[in-house]
Amino acid sequence: MNKLAIKEILTLSGVDPEPSYYSGRPATLSDLNSKILDKIYRGIAENISKEAADNYLQLVDELEYLSATAFLKMIYRLEQNEWKFDYSLAQNNSNTSYTSPGTTFGTFGSRLGQSNSCRNDVTIDIKREFLRNHGIKI
Numbered sequence: 001m002n003k004l005a006i007k008e009i010l011t012l013s014g015v016d017p018e019p020s021y022y023s024g025r026p027a028t029l030s031d032l033n034s035k036i037l038d039k040i041y042r043g044i045a046e047n048i049s050k051e052a053a054d055n056y057l058q059l060v061d062e063l064e065y066l067s068a069t070a071f072l073k074m075i076y077r078l079e080q081n082e083w084k085f086d087y088s089l090a091q092n093n094s095n096t097s098y099t100s101p102g103t104t105f106g107t108f109g110s111r112l113g114q115s116n117s118c119r120n121d122v123t124i125d126i127k128r129e130f131l132r133n134h135g136i137k138i
Contacts, residue, residue, distance in 0.1 A: 006079050009043035015068065019076075022068035027123050031068035034129035040075075041134070044083075052083035057134050062090035066123040 007017040013036050016022070022031055037060060045053035059078050063071065077089050124138065131138050 004043065004047040006044070006048075006075065009040060009047060010072070010075075013039035013043060015040070015072070017072065019069045019072040022072070025067060025069070027065060027067040027070075027121055027126060029122055029126060032066055032071055032126045034127065034133070037127060037130040038133065041130070048083060055083050055085035057131075057136070058085045059090055060127055061131055061136055061138075062087065063127075064090075064123065065121065066126045 004012070010017040015032070015036060025031060041053050041056060044056050056075070056078060059074060060066075063074060074089060078085065081089060128138055
């Protein structure tokens with residue numbers, strides 16, 4: 001049985017796997033929400049491992065900002081770390097080593113969105129139900 005790679009899991013979950021696709025967009029429920037986060041969790045559990053999915057859950061819990069661009073960069077960092085969670089993965093999540101065409105602009109746009117004001121940040125709304133459904137209180 002062929003297992004799916006993370007890019008395929010993301011696509012099947014309704015997320016474009018390229019961070020630059022979301023460049024300059026703030027955290028928004030139309031890009032990410034608890035249902036999408038859960039689809040990704042289940043895809044990781046089924047295709048990679050339950051331990052990898054639990055580490056993904058921990059990463060989502062720790063992320064302070066969930067724009068789709070920042071989220072994708074972090075999930076790729078988790079994958080590069082062999083699906084082992086490390087708190088350094090979630091720190092400063094708008095500044096990562098993942099680069100591709102458009103990513104630099106996306107990071108700039110993400111920072112502008114972050115500096116705008118917290119009132120527009122819906123990160124907690126994006127992940128609240130997902131975390132609760134997996135037993136994490138927020």
